[in-house]
Amino acid sequence: MKLLARTSLTLLIVVFALLGPQSASAEPSADSTMKPPRVTADAAVLVDVETGHVLFAKNERQRKDPASLTKVMTAIVALEAGRPGDVVTVSERAARFGRGSVIDLRAGEKITLENLLKAALIMSANDSTIAIAEHVAGDYDLFVRWMNLKARQLGAHDTRFMNTHGFTHPNHYSTAADLAEITRYALRIPQFAALVRTREITVYWRDSDRKRTIRNTNRLLRSDFEGIDGVKTGTTSAAGHCLIASATRDGRRVLAVVLHSDGRYLDARRLLTYGFALEPVEVATRGDQITRLLVREGVRPDVIVVPAETVRLYIPEAQLPALEKEVRLKKTLEAPIAPGEKLGEMAFRINGRLLGQVDLTAGYRVARKPWYTRLR
Template sequence: MRRGKRWIVLVALGILLAPVMSAWAKSPRPARIREDLTLPSATGSSVRRIQPGRAQTDRPPDAPAPIRQTGRGGTAADLGWFLADPEALSAASAVLMDADTGAILFARHPMEQRSPASTTKIMTALLILEEGRLDDKVVISERAAAVGGTGLGLRRGQRVMLRDLLWAILLKSANDAALAAAEHVGGSEERFVDRMNAKAAALGMQGTHFANPHGLDDPDHHSTAYDLATLARHALRNPTFAHMVQTREASLTILTGRNGRVVKRMAIRTHNQLLGQFFGADGVKTGYTALAGRCLVASATRGDRQLIAVLLNDTRRWVEAAALLEYGFAALGGGTFGLGAPDGSSADMPKGEGG
């Protein structure tokens, strides 16, 4: 009788514990790979990348460890499924740089000269901050008012503070603001461009030559992904620049009418879709022209690590910038992963050259 009761108890316990044991026996459910971060195919690339946990500035290992596919929430050892095939990156040129050390964490055709579009304005803004007086009132010239592409719609004779022009340059990517500011700070566009090229040479930007301050296409206007990362690294050390490029909205004042007595206010928003959507994003500058394609210099900071990603002529710049930055943080032991990049669809359609 006792033996019979004992069997009954054991059977009952078995029934109660069966679901738990079944759950323990199952392997963890694999994380779902984000479809919006699946990279399209591309060919003819020359790629550098690092193994997770290892930064470098020289030639990468000939046989990097295979990267196991994983989803959000992986570890530094297995994150990087989106770069399992670096040939798949759609950017014509790309660089991922450690902003602190200058180490190159990933590179594809980093020294190839290409049209930089409005990423040019990083240099324009840096020179304005270094050589201009932000409280100056700038009188808009006829030449500045006539420049094409993205702009504020400025008119000859209007007055705008240099600080407000700088906001328009960095957030709205306004070509008229860039030319007006360059004329004011340099005395003429030509003299300002000379200073841009002198600064580029001082920074070691050997593949760069500027022909204008706004980035509209010109046969003599070119840069490289590596040079633009170097430029952004230097510019981000300027506190005012760093503050402005991580700001999403700003309000401008334009003085019009005779003697500038009529005040016109204008609100502008940044073109940088990573701000507020990618964990740690804090700059830097977008660009687009028909020749350059969609370009992006992006930065993000997590803890004491700041990374800079440059993508030139990339139809998936937002997704691929997020992927590169995420990969870099994981490779350097950046801890948490926060993929949340925009899909770069209709909102990414360029609204005019120089944007």
């Protein structure tokens, strides 16, 4: 384990210290755990899902055609603005849409919003996204506007949607970085997270015996990659092969986005493997003295300030010089001070993004002077 050199801190209230093949089972190269991986994708990014910190990037801000990765946002808006149990009556427009992957909706038939979302996220059914949009917003174009508003809210400023399914349009685009942020948000929605890790499921229609078993288009879910739990594929002639993939190990989740890849599954495996191979960097050690603070009316003149817990962050070695420590301390202290009493906090950031924080506490007790000695 790596240990950052301790940095002396002044008694400021805020201190900044700068410190090709499509096989889902193909094994990453042996050196993928030793250094940043090589990927075939035109654009790619690897992020820590909890913090959003970028662990690897390649053209991550370059606008690209997202293909069916668009359906991640379609699902977000549907789950937030609709009710999964709603019964949807399929329109003529949804039934007529026969391009690409479809679940063969028929005009006038009834199906729940939940089953439409299964079709959209698991088998990437394009016709289901039209039925979703028309039901949830009452108007297809209004639903697409909601998708764009939500993208802005999430900070995806290099993203613009023109439809719900991802078919190519000159003004329909996103970036690997934006898609990572959108997907991080989506994974916080329990229904979304459950669907994108589902390998196979049956879609049922209402008021009929019709049903259909569908399989997830994400081959990684049926591979031997440990911890894989989502998310979505996308393919068009313009976008090429695209993939958002996530995996969780020992409570830590990482997310890879690859756009226009010659081998999306191998690219994703290499990125995820690299993310899990990173060694944690210890940036704060429980009980280590950070500084001292003056204490008024105490039997001791000051008290040491220590982290309440040890903090370890997963950061590539090349990013360590950009790590910032921000320390906030109470302006004045007056006895008595209890051991472990919170005196401030320390945060860790790279490029302004919060990666972790810890309370700063008193290292020992400082009793108050007897009343008669204070009369002087």
